[in-house]
Amino acid sequence: EAGVAQSPRYKIIEKRQSVAFWCNPISGHATLYWYQQILGQGPKLLIQFQNNGVVDDSQLPKDRFSAERLKGVDSTLKIQPAKLEDSAVYLCASSLGWDPKNYGYTFGSGTRLTVV
Amino acid sequence: QKEVEQDPGPLSVPEGAIVSLNCTYSNSAFQYFMWYRQYSRKGPELLMYTYSSGNKEDGRFTAQVDKSSKYISLFIRDSQPSDSATYLCAMSRGAGNMLTFGGGTRLMVKP
Numbered sequence: 001e002a003g004v005a006q007s008p009r010y011k012i013i014e015k016r017q018s019v020a021f022w023c024n025p026i027s028g029h030a031t032l033y034w035y036q037q038i039l040g041q042g043p044k045l046l047i048q049f050q051n052n053g054v055v056d057d058s059q060l061p062k063d064r065f066s067a068e069r070l071k072g073v074d075s076t077l078k079i080q081p082a083k084l085e086d087s088a089v090y091l092c093a094s095s096l097g098w099d100p101k102n103y104g105y106t107f108g109s110g111t112r113l114t115v116v
Numbered sequence: 117q118k119e120v121e122q123d124p125g126p127l128s129v130p131e132g133a134i135v136s137l138n139c140t141y142s143n144s145a146f147q148y149f150m151w152y153r154q155y156s157r158k159g160p161e162l163l164m165y166t167y168s169s170g171n172k173e174d175g176r177f178t179a180q181v182d183k184s185s186k187y188i189s190l191f192i193r194d195s196q197p198s199d200s201a202t203y204l205c206a207m208s209r210g211a212g213n214m215l216t217f218g219g220g221t222r223l224m225v226k227p
Contacts, residue, residue: 040220
């Protein structure tokens, strides 16, 4: 089974620039998540999709962050304009949803963003 | 105060030692408890999942949940250098709900 694919792996931008990250979840996984992981901290949920609908975006800084999941498969996360404190690893994860045997997400390797 | 607290370590042990990793939490609504392992520059991978209180064993790994104390543990027996990683506890209120992570404990197993 192919894993969760993310690109790019690394990105360095200047503050106030914009950036976009891409995620391709595991085939058949209806639920997709974007997490932000700041160095030395645990991941924090930014947004959760169920198919192409938003389930939870309460922690997404909507003045600068946006995300979409067209056709319920791939997803993009955008930051515009970026701030220094956005430097982090952005993790995409997908899951089948509620399945006692398979509960838990599969994470991608993440995109490491550095804002200078 | 964070909802989920985890000692950041680093925790350094000799190969073959028993490792104990712990998390405390404040939200009594959490029902599902997980442990993830994260190698450097990789995404977290699920190790153990437990629903409500009790113990669960899988090979060298044992997860314990004590909801009355709001305390969860992960034990690693016969630790190996390949176990060197950051261990993240995570929990959620219900199936399909968002996961709330601890900050992670960095473990180093020395040969």
